[in-house]
Amino acid sequence: MVCLASIVVVPITLSEHRARRVANSIHIGMTVQEVLDTAKDCDSFHAGSDFPWDKNAEGDNIPAMGLSWKRDGAYVTYDLAAGRDISLTESEAIQRLHRKLHDGYRWRFGYTYINVTPMHVSFSVIFGPDGRVAEVTPVQGWD
DSSP states (O other): OHHHHHHHHHHHHHHHHHHHHHHHTOOTTOBHHHHHHHOOOOSEEEEEEOOOOOTTSOSSOOSEEEEEEOTTSOEEEEETTTTEEEEEOHHHHHHHHHHHHOTTSOEEEEEEEOOSSSOEEEEEEEEOTTSBEEEEOOOEEEO
């Protein structure tokens, strides 16, 4: 019975530990670059902003994007215009975030940790219009 329970409990606990470690390393007042440098250990990263956008306009104008990290330090994101994943340096990734999300608006970075169970673990980092961390939400589990 204990072995059966550990099949569920251990992966969730490990995901929560990873998420808490990263969330606890992010502090109020940090910049986008400081957060990206600090928080690369996640399974899924997405960013969005409160920038008002025209849902009916053509093109890649949605104020949102996803990023992943490679072990060699490169960032990867999907480029809608190119129709494929592209590699970016850290400075290119930060420039792309600023271009897609627009300065002067509230931004949200979402970090998700996936495991072998249906329960995922996540937290968010909220940036104020000044471009600095205003809030780090608590780590929570969901399915």
